[in-house]
Amino acid sequence: MRILVPDTQFEGEPLAEREALGDSVTFDLQYARTAEEIGDNVWAAADAVLLWHVMDITPEVAKKLTNCRIISRIGIGYDRIDTEACAAEGIQVSNVPAYDMSDVATTAVTLALNLLRGVVTYNDRVRADIVGGWSWDGPPILRRVRGQKFGVVGCGRIGTMAALRARAFGMEVGYFDPYLPVGHDITMEMQRFGSLEELLGWADVVTLHTPLNDETWNLIGMPQVAAMKPGLILINAARGGLIDIDALEVGLRSGQIGACGIDAFTQEPPDPNHPLLAAFNAREDWLDGRMIVIPHATWYSPETFNDIRREAAENIRGLFEDGVRRNVVNTGDFRDV
Numbered sequence: 001m002r003i004l005v006p007d008t009q010f011e012g013e014p015l016a017e018r019e020a021l022g023d024s025v026t027f028d029l030q031y032a033r034t035a036e037e038i039g040d041n042v043w044a045a046a047d048a049v050l051l052w053h054v055m056d057i058t059p060e061v062a063k064k065l066t067n068c069r070i071i072s073r074i075g076i077g078y079d080r081i082d083t084e085a086c087a088a089e090g091i092q093v094s095n096v097p098a099y100d101m102s103d104v105a106t107t108a109v110t111l112a113l114n115l116l117r118g119v120v121t122y123n124d125r126v127r128a129d130i131v132g133g134w135s136w137d138g139p140p141i142l143r144r145v146r147g148q149k150f151g152v153v154g155c156g157r158i159g160t161m162a163a164l165r166a167r168a169f170g171m172e173v174g175y176f177d178p179y180l181p182v183g184h185d186i187t188m189e190m191q192r193f194g195s196l197e198e199l200l201g202w203a204d205v206v207t208l209h210t211p212l213n214d215e216t217w218n219l220i221g222m223p224q225v226a227a228m229k230p231g232l233i234l235i236n237a238a239r240g241g242l243i244d245i246d247a248l249e250v251g252l253r254s255g256q257i258g259a260c261g262i263d264a265f266t267q268e269p270p271d272p273n274h275p276l277l278a279a280f281n282a283r284e285d286w287l288d289g290r291m292i293v294i295p296h297a298t299w300y301s302p303e304t305f306n307d308i309r310r311e312a313a314e315n316i317r318g319l320f321e322d323g324v325r326r327n328v329v330n331t332g333d334f335r336d337v
Helices: 015-021 040-045 059-064 083-088 102-117 119-128 157-168 184-188 196-202 222-227 245-254 275-281 302-322
Strands: 002-005 026-029 048-051 070-073 092-094 149-153 172-176 205-208 232-236 257-262 291-293
Touching (some): 002 015, 002 040, 048 302, 059 083, 083 092, 092 302, 102 119, 102 291, 149 157, 149 196, 157 172, 222 245, 245 257, 275 291
Parallel strands (some): 002 026, 048 070, 149 205, 232 257, 257 291
């Protein structure tokens, strides 16, 4: 079996993958960012693809995968894969929906706590001037954590974990998720909102935990910013396309958004010339202490890194060795093994 990893995110041997698939498999490790960097013969030779989060699988790429049975996404989100085009070519698409997601939930709440308690601002000011910066005053949105209203958009596995962590810190928790059954809020003993705008008008902190699709693209745009409680803290630990970055800038400049913690952008790395990111990099006074950016890393820990690699490889093993189609996210008449 020949497995292509087109956008490899590690150096060295594929140890976690071999743990799942054995020594007889050949791995073709590429370090590309676009499909055009990889030859058509390489795509055509692949029996399976292990995909990270950098490469787009377009209809044109799917047509090149003439021998491929499965694309296994190393992670949850699969918005970079045209799943219908893959199905049309007989290619199964799978993901890893249930790795240890506690890192994502913990980091989302940590971003909120850092902003609420001014940790990054204190650190930066003391580091810049350990004497002059030795003052309790300064963080622009410092607040008591207990009693803050914590809103979750998308109360699935990760959203629920974030909600429980926030409640443990004494925050009041509410959520918006139209796809959960009636009575879910009673089970969770949390307040449920009928619309995103209602939640945004109630919450002091909002964290996003939804997939990216046609329904959620630019979920936070100008109308949603206008609906927010003034000074709301916005956290995105999901997909970059959930937030319109222009609306985010407008909200931050006006103060309607008090602060934000952002893990993902539509383009990664993001464009440093965008006015918001240029202001962030320049540490402009109006934004200082109000924005934290991390490099699509809420999911990462060494343990998780190995887990998702192994579990994505196990999707391939299940198909080729056992004839079991695991964690399939598209439907179609798939190629036989």
